[in-house]
Amino acid sequence: MSQGGFRRNGLEWLSSLPACLLLLSVVLFSTSSDIHNQMLRGGEQLWSGYYKLRVDPVQPTCDPNVDIDAAVQEELAKEGSDNPMAALLGASEKDPDEVRLAIERSVADCRQSYQSYENLKDKLTPGVKAYRAVELFVADLIAFGLESQRYILVILVMLCAVTATLTRHHIAMRAMETRLDYMVSHTLQTIANAMLLGSSVIFRQSSFGADTTMSSDELLLHNLWITGFAALTLTSLYRLIRVPDDLREGGDLNKAFLAVPLYTVMCLISGTYFALIGHASGIGIYLGKMMELSDMFLNVGLYVWVGMMLKQTRLATLVFNVFRPWRMPPEMLAVVAVLVAAVPTAYTGASGIFVIAAGAVIYSELRAAGARRHLALAATAMSGSMGVVLRPCLLVVVIAYLNREVTTDELFGWGIWVFVLTATMFTVVVLTVNRQSKFNLAPASMAFPPMMSALKQLIPYALVITAVVLLYRFALDVQMDEFSAPRLLPVIMLAILLYEHVSLKNRKGRASGEINHQGLERSLRSATNDTTAEIGALLLLLGLSVSIGGVIERSHIMGAFPQAFDSAWSAMLLMVLILVVLGMIMDAFGAVILVTATVATIAYSSGIHPIHFWMVTLVAFELGYLSPPVALNHLLTRQVVGEGEVLAAQQEEGTFYQRHERIIMPLIAMGISLVLVAFVPLLFYA
Structure with a gap:
């Protein structure tokens, strides 16, 4: 698991800019639904009966000036012509009074339709038409967004997977250090990617054979998978041929296999199994199942993006500044770091995402406080483990979505108690087992003033977050919860990056103990660069995890x-x-x-x-x-x-x-x- 390839010279935008646009489109499509709901409410408040004005009224075709007496006689005469015997005997199956009543009601309904038509036509002013045009455009945008989610996901996964391959960023047991590591890893990656390509092609062909009426949308989806895996196979083959110069000669074969990405191992296992049982399209089928939960996987991508943007801000460092004046021993600071990390973990969707986003800051701060390497590494690895049971963690939402036996409120309600338990156990273990430091905290009189000064630096961030949340609450009637978090959090992080860009512009982001702020464009670009590689590694690993699940299920x-x-x-x-x-x-x-x-x-x-x-x-x-x-x-x-x-x-x-x-x-x-x-x-x- 190493990085390489693109240099930070702007060329990385070739992959990360499309990924940024795709992620922004997901936020836009999901937010447009909220905007549309508010537009419908606003239209109804401005023009009573706006729901009827969303389409042009159609003039009725009935006759409102019917001669009722003549119509009654005509109806009775029609009955006589249909039944000559009844007319000959002077009998009639229809009561003239009932016929008259029915015709009168029909005429009344016709006149009402004309009246409604005239009223709607009068209300259809230029203002209504202009408002309606915008509202219907937003409605069409929502429909397009819902229909395109699957295609966005496929393009995002493939684009990011290619980037992760180029940058050698896939998740493996160990990094590539030698030429042997590199050759073994990329050889197996090429084989696995070719296996993915072949499975997708066979799945497409079998779909044609089973259903000759395949829709154009399904055909496009198949073609996107095939194109993506073809590009991924060529990329890994290119990487195999172009061996970097920074690798050591030699190597050990057993260690080289540990440098193979986990997704490759899963692909080789599942692909071999499906081939042996005569089900070569198996991987393609189970990857296709990702499309059934495309919104969930896109939310994972958004959470990764949020985590990477968090990494570009000063928030983590400023939070540590609050506790630094107390001169806590390393063990206590490790406990504080893990407990504080639980909240952003819940808002970044999964433990791994938060480790990627804030792990480097947590580790460096603990080391600066005197923590031994093992303690700092343990706390960094656990920093994302506590918050997965807290609201609004995406994983819990997925569980409730897939299982009708539970609800998010029930899971999050009990999750608080689970968090308390795990936090207590972690605290006890860290502070009792192998504790090597004395608890000599700074006096409150010395620690409290600088702590309050550090807290003041967090106030603007709290105001920015509150402003975005209130904007959504009052402008779009959207509350911050587990369902709205995926679309609110990217906006919040963009607002924070904008705030830092404006507030630190004159100071050029230089402050004691803080990161050197790069500016809005570079921060967003760096965050998206990291996001692109991480999404490629995580979502491809996730997709092949579904395939492994298929192996377990079918076996x-x-x-x-x-x-x-x-x-x-x-x-x-x-x-x-x-x-x-x-x-x-x-x-x-x-x-x-x-x-x-x-x-x-x-x-x-x-x-x-x-x-x-x-x-x-x-x-x-x-x-x-x-x-x-x-x-x-x-x-x-x-x-x-x-x-x-x-x-x-x-x-x-x-x-x-x-x-x-x-x-x-x-x-x-x-x-x-x-x-x-x-x-x-x-x-x-x-």
Whole structure:
């Protein structure tokens, strides 16, 4: 997992500018729905009955001046001509009074239609027509946005995947350090990408064979996948041929396989399995399932963008400035950092995104405070693990969307208690196990004044955030919650970047202990550059996680387990083991989709409460992300702090615990939390 390729000379905009425009279009389309709702309300307030004025009124074709007596006689005569025998005998099946009443009502309705038509025509003023034109344009824009979500997602994934390949930014167990690492990694990437291309082509052909009436939209979607994977295959082949000069000679084959991206490993496993069972289009089919939840995956991209923009701001540094005057020992500062990080984690959607966004700042601040490398690495890896159960985390929203047994309010309500528990366990472990510092806090008289001064620097940011939230609340009637967060947060971060650009322009962003602010354009460009590579790595990994889920589903591995247990305790023990393993090998969103289709039903049938089960799932996933052999959050930590820091930590002397503290300490904290979350509630209802 390394970076290379594009230089920061503006050429990176060739990939990141289209990605920026795609992400902005997603925000625009989602916000246009709110604007349209307000326009409909405003139109109704300005012109009563505006809903009827959205289309030109059509003149009625009926006759309002009908001679009722003649019409009655005509109707009765018509009946006689239809039934000669009844006319001959002087009998009639229709009552003349009822016929007259029906005709009178018909004439009255006709006159009412004409009256309504005249009224609507009179109301259709030039002002109404102008307003209606804008409103209907916004409505068409919304319809276009909804229809184009799938295409935006495919283009975004492919564009960013190509960028991640060019920049060597895919997520792997270790970085490419030698020429052997590079050759093995890119050879397997080329094979995997060719496998993805072949599966997509076969899926397209089989779709034609099964349904000759394939719509043009579906055909376009197939063609986009094929074009994208063809470009990705050529990119990896180009990278394989053009070996960089900065790699060392030699290398070890076993270590070289660890430099293969995780998405490549998943692709080779799932592709080989599907080929062996005669289902070569399998990967293409399961990647196509991403389109069913295109809005969710686009939200993931938006959250990554938000995280990268957060990385470009001074917010993280300014928050640390609030606690710095107290001269906290490293262990206490690590606890504060992880607990404070829980809130932005919830707003960036997933733990990995926050580690990427703020991990470097957290690590550098802890090291500056005197924290040993292992403690700083452990805290950085865990910085995104606490907030996934707090509102408005996207992962919880996805769980509620896929499972009718639970709601977001229920999950977030219990998530607060889970957060309190995990935070307590982390605090206890950090402050008691292997504590090496004394608690000599600065006196309040010395710490309080500079702390208040640091808090004052955060006030403008709070005002900017409040202004955006209130603008959406009163102008668009949109509250800040788990459903609106994906479209509000990018606007908030853009507003913060604009504020910093204006406020720091004269000072050129230079201040003691703060980052050197680059300006609005460079900050946005840097954030989007990072976003492009990260989206390519994360969404491709997520898509192949769905494919691995398909392998597990089709292999009927879960069928080997009972579909229900007599004991909820036995079921919970099995659930914990399965969920932790899934967290080790799969991305969170892909794992949630798989768990919903398989494990969840077993848990419910065994008497485990749905809310309890999903709280266990979230904690188990986080434990999985911190657990070897993959330990995704540790991989992301290494990516943001640098390979050198991790290698330096591994070379430090000490006891077994001290030499592996960055791995063991998070496992202890989250492991204890998982056991408590999983089994204590069973005492009350099982």
